[in-house]
Amino acid sequence: MGKRTIIPFGPQHPVLPEPVHLDLVIEDEKVVEAIPSIGFIHRGLEKLVEKKEYTELVYVIERICGICSFGHGWGYCHTVEGLMGIEIPERAEYLRTIWHELSRVHSHLLWLGLLADGFGFESLFMHCWRLRERVLDLFEKTTGGRVIFSVCKVGGVRKDIDKETLDEMVSVLRGMEKELKELTETFINDYSVKNRLVGVGYLSKEDAIELCAVGPMARASGIRQDIRLTGNGVYDKLEFEPCVETAGDCYARTLVRMREVYQSIDMIAKAVELIPDGEISVPVKGNVPKGEFMARLEQPRGEAFYYSKGADSKFLERIRVRTPTNMNIPAMVKTLQGCDLADVPMLILTIDPCISCTER
């Protein structure tokens, strides 16, 4: 029985990309308990609902998080469209799906890079981010922005993508796939990478269900859960099977996210094949009627939930967003119990934390 010590970890820490604070209770080199405390980037943007009209609020909602900004905009627009009974054109649905999947590719590449940086594989980190820049170039070409796009609006999307650009998008992504293969081979087969990931941070299927884990965290523990299966957007036409692994450790979570990158590229290619011609938005006028609407969306990090309450005016009465990291923090705390102190950054990273989503 060793002596118990508490080590404060964060919010500013050399290996921590996100401002979260953890009190790590350690005994010798083992973590006995981890107590998270958050609130460093709480802005209170849900309250802005009282000051911004529902059409302007899209810009605020997009800035919940700069990594999955498109998804947040989509989720919010979907709830308002539901409240107002707006049916958006099919082409807009396709375009939204394409952009959302492109976000997933960029987000997972970003995460793979951060993970590589976390276990000290600097060149792998650089290569992941080098590939990611190509996705950002596609974003810049189609929306005008690199991280914040403002392309989703209530009633559809703001910009159309022509046929040539769509084809170019697919060819760029297909070209990327080959280079990505080399990187993923390293993640899968490299001896030292495996040493850091296999068997670390085990989360059983029962615990994942009990602690309400979502997204890749749940899928790596053998739960076949993916909101895209419910067929929002045009996902029902894209025919896909969620990537599920059963090992439940950091390695499995990495595998899930890597397979999802390839899957998203396939989905974009399929959507580009199927996309119909037509309008990209419908005009939206008048107040948001009284009522409530809820929507769910599969973000790169897992299930996100959106809620809007209308008040028969230009201003909504309430919005609420529940983000995936929020749901994964209990699972993270669970995996931290009993781990080595040196593995702590790895475990925090593998839930793909996005604290600015969590605190809003």
Next chain:
Amino acid sequence: MSYVTKSPWIIHYDGSSCNGCDIEVLACLTPMYDVERFGIINTGNPKHADIFLVTGSVNEQNITVVKLIYEQMPEPKVVVAIGICATSGGIFKECYNIMGGIDTVIPVDVYVPGCAARPEAIIDGVVKGLGVLAEKRAAMDQKPAVAAEVKEKEEA
């Protein structure tokens, strides 16, 4: 770029930004923009750093963290506020938990506009910061001389 004779190290703290500027700061360090070719390295230790990059605005909770990092940095030091949130609060200015730009807490030398700030703009901001750093260093070198002059005058 004539003042890049030394390798400035940067430290980055995410105030209450949306991660947009954060990932652009990181993008500066990676192969596409690669500021490491100028000797600029991202460090996690405030005592190693010359330039403090802050994204996002301050709130009650992180005000001490920002101050502590700033105080721990050795002189001369430069603060670069990245993005409109760090400059003035930006889109979140009216939020109840936002106190405003970084300059409400610590002195800021360079402001980089944008939402999110582009990597080119961030690099430009850091290069401007290098100029300020050189000036501050020169001022520090002069200080002992100035003090001696004053002393001489007093004695005379």
